[in-house]
Amino acid sequence: MVAVEWVESEVLKAVPEALVEVIDLHGSGDHFHVRIITESFEGMRPLQRQRMVLAVMKHHIPSPIHALDLKCMTPKQAETAGDTAFDPHGGGRGIHINRINRQKRE
Amino acid sequence: MDWTEQELQAIVDEHALVLFMKGTPNEPQCGFSNRAAQVLQQLGEPFAAVNILTDPRAIPSVCNWADFPTMPQVFVHGELIGGSDIALEMLQDGSLREMFDTGRDSN
Numbered sequence: 001m002v003a004v005e006w007v008e009s010e011v012l013k014a015v016p017e018a019l020v021e022v023i024d025l026h027g028s029g030d031h032f033h034v035r036i037i038t039e040s041f042e043g044m045r046p047l048q049r050q051r052m053v054l055a056v057m058k059h060h061i062p063s064p065i066h067a068l069d070l071k072c073m074t075p076k077q078a079e080t081a082g083d084t085a086f087d088p089h090g091g092g093r094g095i096h097i098n099r100i101n102r103q104k105r106e
Numbered sequence: 107m108d109w110t111e112q113e114l115q116a117i118v119d120e121h122a123l124v125l126f127m128k129g130t131p132n133e134p135q136c137g138f139s140n141r142a143a144q145v146l147q148q149l150g151e152p153f154a155a156v157n158i159l160t161d162p163r164a165i166p167s168v169c170n171w172a173d174f175p176t177m178p179q180v181f182v183h184g185e186l187i188g189g190s191d192i193a194l195e196m197l198q199d200g201s202l203r204e205m206f207d208t209g210r211d212s213n
Contacts (some may be wrong), residue, residue: 046192058175067138068176069191086191088137 001029001066011036014056019078023085030066033085037078061104109164109167115184124181126168129154142178144209145197151206154212183209 004022010032011020012020018038025031034053043051051073069086107113118124123146129135131143146153158164158177170177172186178188180193182205187196196202 046195047186047188052191053124054175061175069138071191071195074184086137086141088141 002060003029007034007065009031010056010060011053014053015040021027025067025069025085025087026089030048030064031088032065032067033069033071033087034080035071035073035078037075039075041074092104107161109163111171114168114171117154118181118184120207122183123128123149123151123179125144125153125155125158126158126181127155128157128159135159135176138176138190139178142180142193145190145193145202146180148153148197149202149206182206195199 002047004024008020009021010068011022012018015036015038017037017040019062021035023033023035025033036049044052050070052071053072061068065090069088071081071085073081125131125139125142125146127136127139127142129139129146131145133209134140134143143155150155151177162185169181172179174186174188176189178190180188180190182202184188187193187205193202196205
C-alpha cells in the first residue's frame with residue numbers, strides 16, 4: 001500500500017515538468033488513476049507518452065502498485081478532457097475527479 | 107502454448123486485432139480487461155482474445171516480450187498500442203479506426 005503523494009513523486013521522476021493528479025481508486029493504496037499533463041507530450045503518440053512514465057513506474061508493478069490507469073495529456077487536451085476516472089471495479093461507473101479543488105491548492 | 111516470443115509474435119502476425127486479457131470477453135476477470143474488450147467490440151471488427159490467466163507463465167512472458175508492464179494489452183496489425191486507457195482514447199478520437207483501416211489497406 002502506497003500513498004498518492006508517493007505515486008506523484010515517482011511519476012515526477014519520469015516527467016519532471018508535468019502537472020500530476022493521482023487518484024487512489026479504492027482507498028486501498030494499490031489501484032491508481034493518474035493524470036499527467038505536460039507540454040512535452042506534444043507530438044508523441046499515446047504509447048510513447050506512457051512508456052516515458054512507465055520507465056520509472058514499471059519497477060513498482062505489480063507490487064506495490066497493482067493497477068495503474070494512465071491519462072497522458074497535453075495542456076490543450078486537458079482543457080477538453082472530462083473529469084471522470086475509470087474504476088475497474090466500479091461496474092461501469094466512473095469516479096469524479098475534483099480537479100477544481102486540486103488546482104486551488106496549488 | 108509455451109508463451110515463447112515466437113509464439114506470441116505469430117499470434118499478432120496472424121490477427122489484425124489481438125487482445126491479451128485477464129479472462130475472456132464474455133467473462134472478463136478484471137475491469138481494465140473488460141474495458142479493452144468493450145472498446146474492440148465497439149470498433150466492430152473481429153479480434154483474437156488471449157486469456158493470460160490460463161497459465162502462470164503468460165503474464166511475465168507477454169510483459170517481457172511486449173516491454174509493457176500491465177494487462178490488458180492491445181495489438182493492431184502486430185503493433186502494441188497500449189492498454190485499455192489508450193485503446194479507449196484511440197477509439198474516441200478515431201485513431202484506432204484509422205490505424206486499423208490503414209494497416210488493412212497496406213497489408
